[in-house]
Amino acid sequence: MLLSAEFPPLSHITNWSAFAGDGQIWEINKIVLVYGFAVLFTILLFTLGNKKKLVPTGAQNLAEMAVEFVEDGIAVETMGKDGKKYVPFLMSLFFFIFFTNIFEVVPVIQMPAAARIAMPMTLALIAYVVYHGAGIRSHGFGYLKHALVPPGVPVALLPLVVLIEFVSKFLVQPFSHTVRLFANLLAGHILLVTFAVLTSALITPKWYAIFAPLPFAGVVFFTAFEVFVSFLQAYVFTLLTGVYINAAQSHEH
Amino acid sequence: MLLAELSNKGVAALTYGLAAIGPGVGIGYLVGQAVQAMARQPESAGMVRTTMFLGIAFVEALALIGFVVFFLAGN
Numbered sequence: 001m002l003l004s005a006e007f008p009p010l011s012h013i014t015n016w017s018a019f020a021g022d023g024q025i026w027e028i029n030k031i032v033l034v035y036g037f038a039v040l041f042t043i044l045l046f047t048l049g050n051k052k053k054l055v056p057t058g059a060q061n062l063a064e065m066a067v068e069f070v071e072d073g074i075a076v077e078t079m080g081k082d083g084k085k086y087v088p089f090l091m092s093l094f095f096f097i098f099f100t101n102i103f104e105v106v107p108v109i110q111m112p113a114a115a116r117i118a119m120p121m122t123l124a125l126i127a128y129v130v131y132h133g134a135g136i137r138s139h140g141f142g143y144l145k146h147a148l149v150p151p152g153v154p155v156a157l158l159p160l161v162v163l164i165e166f167v168s169k170f171l172v173q174p175f176s177h178t179v180r181l182f183a184n185l186l187a188g189h190i191l192l193v194t195f196a197v198l199t200s201a202l203i204t205p206k207w208y209a210i211f212a213p214l215p216f217a218g219v220v221f222f223t224a225f226e227v228f229v230s231f232l233q234a235y236v237f238t239l240l241t242g243v244y245i246n247a248a249q250s251h252e253h
Numbered sequence: 254m255l256l257a258e259l260s261n262k263g264v265a266a267l268t269y270g271l272a273a274i275g276p277g278v279g280i281g282y283l284v285g286q287a288v289q290a291m292a293r294q295p296e297s298a299g300m301v302r303t304t305m306f307l308g309i310a311f312v313e314a315l316a317l318i319g320f321v322v323f324f325l326a327g328n
Binding site for chain 2: 010073077078176179180182183184186187232235236239240243
């Protein structure tokens with residue numbers, strides 16, 4: 001009975017057939033649609049916040065709250081006062097990730113774009129260029145020394161430390177930055193699918209249909225939980241970008 | 254040997270379980286200490302919270318890599 005409920009293979013729940021241009025480079029499928037919506041909403045947020053009324057009302061109020069959250073909660077928190085020039089970048093990063101994530105629980109679409117590794121990887125690479133760029137701008141050619149040689153290391157240990165720092169800063173850091181967002185959203189998506197499959201398997205004329213409300217309650221609870229996760233992962237991704245920028249450009253004394 | 258009788262998927266699932274132990278202990282300890290810090294000094298709660306999320310993000314990466322490996326090995 002229950003165990004015979006068929007779980008769709010992974011490729012089935014993350015691949016979507018194309019609406020148009022199948023196999024072409026401009027193929028339009030569900031993920032592209034989610035990207036489109038997310039870009040639209042992010043631009044909308046920026047335009048709403050751009051009215052510059054002295055006493056904000058309605059939508060402008062919301063946009064200003066959002067800016068304040070990113071500025072105080074992320075940029076200044078991680079980089080101090082000079083983090084303010086990164087607010088536009090962090091703001092677009094945060095809201096693009098948040099809006100693509102939230103489509104995980106939007107009915108009919110129900111697919112987080114970050115559950116396909118292309119999106120988190122691209123964003124992590126953009127962040128990679130930005131934080132190493134910030135480091136080079138702030139240190140010039142001395143950036144490599146700044147990044148690879150922590151202050152106060154004995155000379156004997158230097159080769160080992162440089163190797164470890166190189167692997168962790170230039171290879172592992174972008175990888176874990178990607179995987180954190182990707183795996184969290186994929187796990188959430190699979191969790192929701194699991195409970196939905198269980199629920200639909202229990203809706204039968206047999207006697208054990210009385211258990212159907214249990215997995216359904218799971219769907220409801222985890223949907224609420226995934227809203228929280230989409231926010232948290234957008235926050236963590238942006239926060240880490242801020243931390244990496246700060247680590248790259250800071251001057252230790 | 255017991256492990257040899259398990260399918261590839263079974264081993265992958267078992268390994269994910271093992272990979273989740275460390276981060277589970279780590280996150281529990283981390284959040285517990287953060288709550289203690291916030292209870293002792295409520296005025297520094299904001300700073301503690303940010304650092305806590307950062308710490309969670311780093312610890313959690315281990316469990317998530319285990320999760321990805323589970324899919325790579327289990328298919």
